[in-house]
């Protein structure tokens with residue numbers, strides 16, 4: 001197949017949701033349609049089970065699963081679909097943010113009864129800021145839930161989206177009969193009391209016809225007609241360009257568990273979702289159709305076997321064709337590297353590939369050369385933007401608990417930080433190391449992994465901090481000097497050597513900013 005056709009047929013996306021909204025179930029149903037798996041239950045949930053903080057087997061299980069489900073690829077109607085896994089647990093939110101730098105679009109899953117939940121809000125905000133095209137799937141329609149219009153309102157208010165329903169439920173919960181597919185002008189009905197069977201879609205280009213009354217009953221038919229009229233009045237027409245620009249979000253209704261509304265979602269998704277998009281680098285905008293290969297690392301996964309400490313770096317191909325055994329420039333360290341066994345991912349297996357195209361993810365075996373955000377090219381100096389660090393929310397000093405294993409400890413910490421498990425800061429004043437994380441769970445993960453993979457032991461000491469801010473010097477050299485002198489005890493370097501200010505409260509940040517107006521304090525590491 002020609003290079004451009006390969007690009008056009010790729011759809012690389014992530015599914016985001018609050019835990020339990022149905023992300024795993026929906027993923028599984030999509031894979032079933034793609035013929036990538038043959039039975040339900042094949043996709044393991046990547047959820048950290050409740051109470052997992054003290055259950056390290058659970059952490060290992062979770063890590064194992066997250067390798068297996070990192071990228072789930074399948075073919076459907078001549079499209080190559082790559083689903084990138086995004087952990088739902090809030091303690092792993094950073095992983096999800098980074099994965100979102102590698103997707104071309106997302107599907108947001110919302111529970112019809114629970115509506116918009118906190119984790120959805122956070123993740124959608126990131127997508128909105130980055131203008132990532134989003135489709136909303138309202139799930140669990142087989143249960144009693146909120147009224148469809150109220151939900152659409154909630155999605156608009158809480159998530160700041162502009163919605164346009166492309167399907168609409170006929171009843172809900174006990175009275176749920178099926179879906180009117182606005183996109184294809186078809187009605188799909190459940191059949192049988194168990195709601196397990198689905199009649200084939202019946203085309204209804206005009207829902208005013210009396211046949212509809214016969215099919216779903218007069219009351220339901222009238223309600224549907226009214227509702228569709230309202231939809232047409234209230235919501236903007238679907239416009240693909242607006243959707244791709246991130247300004248309009250189509251909404252589908254269904255029940256992933258009952259496999260209802262999923263095919264409609266998938267069939268529409270492959271039509272409207274964007275193929276691999278251009279990506280901004282510090283130097284220039286890189287287009288997928290360029291023939292020279294570029295790609296970047298968005299995720300690193302350590303091998304779980306301590307005897308083989310190689311890691312798998314996940315590279316999103318941005319442009320050109322990635323080839324096995326061809327030397328590529330590792331831009332950060334200026335070295336050429338070639339890869340004899342790059343992995344491609346399919347439903348639940350990975351295999352060595354010869355070539356990969358824009359939109360695809362390749363897994364490269366790594367012995368410690370890669371960091372998150374690293375770029376590979378055919379020689380050009382390109383640094384892809386968009387993988388910033390955000391301020392952690394928990395801070396602890398880390399101490400070496402075994403003086404004979406200092407080297408192992410620092411190596412372990414170094415590598416875990418490269419993987420993006422947490423962030424390490426070194427205090428300017430005394431060189432003490434501080435680990436910052438998004439969730440408390442990471443501290444236990446780090447302690448456990450240091451011991452099991454690196455043979456090192458650490459202890460923690462609490463550090464009461466609110467946030468770190470990345471510091472930008474500004475024009476006034478004297479003021480910067482004064483800031484550094486006064487705040488000496490609260491200054492540290494991050495792992496890239498950037499200066500950060502550890503603030504114990506939002507008030508301190510405000511006061512500091514007022515006192516030293518030329519010194520800029522940023523909440524993410526990427527501000528230039």
Ligand code: G4P
Pocket residue numbers: 017018019020021022023024025026045047088139140141142143254255256257258
């Ligand atoms: P997540 O990945 O977003 O965290 O959610 P997941 O798919 O694991 O789904 C969470 C729970 O919601 C599961 O039930 C799942 O079966 C259920 N579910 C998903 N889609 C639907 C739906 O359309 N209708 C209904 N009624 N339930 C749905 P569970 O009891 O927590 O797990 P399990 O024991 O069934 O696996």
